[in-house]
Amino acid sequence: MYFLKTITTLTIIISSTICIGQNKTLSINEFLASNSKGIMDGFGENDDWIELYNHTDSTIQLAGMFFTDDPSNPTKHVLGNSGSWTSISGKGFFLIWADNDPEQGKRHLSFELNKEGGYIGLFDQDTTLLDELYYEGQKKNQSQGRSKVDNDIWAIFKNPTPKFHNKDGLKLNPKKVFVESSIPSGFYNEPQIVKLTTEAD
Numbered sequence: 001m002y003f004l005k006t007i008t009t010l011t012i013i014i015s016s017t018i019c020i021g022q023n024k025t026l027s028i029n030e031f032l033a034s035n036s037k038g039i040m041d042g043f044g045e046n047d048d049w050i051e052l053y054n055h056t057d058s059t060i061q062l063a064g065m066f067f068t069d070d071p072s073n074p075t076k077h078v079l080g081n082s083g084s085w086t087s088i089s090g091k092g093f094f095l096i097w098a099d100n101d102p103e104q105g106k107r108h109l110s111f112e113l114n115k116e117g118g119y120i121g122l123f124d125q126d127t128t129l130l131d132e133l134y135y136e137g138q139k140k141n142q143s144q145g146r147s148k149v150d151n152d153i154w155a156i157f158k159n160p161t162p163k164f165h166n167k168d169g170l171k172l173n174p175k176k177v178f179v180e181s182s183i184p185s186g187f188y189n190e191p192q193i194v195k196l197t198t199e200a201d
Contacts, residue, residue: 024055025056026052026055026088027053027130027149028050028052028120028131029093030050030051030146030157030160030166031120031135031143031145032049032113032138032142032143032160033048035047035141036140036141038160038162039095039160041104043101043104047097047099047112048098048099048113050067050095050098050120051094051095051163052094052095053093054088054090054092054094055091056090056091059088059089061081062087063079063080063082064078065078065122065130066079066121066123066124067096067111067121069111069114069118069119070119071121071132074129075127076110077111079106082106085106086106095162096108098113100112115137115138117134117135118135119132119135139156141160142156142160144157145166145169146166147169148165149165154172155170156170157169178199179197179198182195182197
């Protein structure tokens with residue numbers, strides 16, 4: 001009997017490019033770009049969503065701030081004023097729907113998130129950058145977010161936590177990781193012992 005086995009050199013790339021604005025009042029804390037069975041909006045729809053966190057002790061009015069999925073168009077969507085409906089309390093969370101249904105209310109953006117990867121930017125009323133991120137593809141119903149609200153370590157969450165602190169995430173590696181096999185790729189008639197190596201920091 002012949003053992004047919006193909007050994008290939010593996011290249012594993014896990015990355016999350018995060019650029020944080022200098023003003024640490026508001027930040028993007030978690031987002032979901034492929035929602036099919038998670039939290040629903042007020043219309044009973046499983047839409048994409050973005051969660052913000054207020055690092056201050058005071059309530060912040062978001063009216064007049066801008067969201068975008070296009071870094072070349074920072075003013076793509078401006079939030080209208082709806083009093084408490086568009087404000088975020090101190091040390092609190094704010095959930096907004098990225099569903100391309102702005103007619104459904106002030107918390108609904110005029111764009112959807114791309115589950116294959118994309119960009120999210122948050123700008124204040126003067127178009128000063130507050131926070132932005134570039135993300136890679138997401139699996140359905142798995143969010144990405146900060147491992148803690150006060151750091152820049154991002155993780156994948158199989159159980160998203162909109163409007164609550166994130167927990168139990170698989171941390172992302174912002175660097176490229178190259179894994180090499182101890183034997184060349186090919187077909188082998190006998191079982192082989194394969195050793196995979198990678199460079200350590």
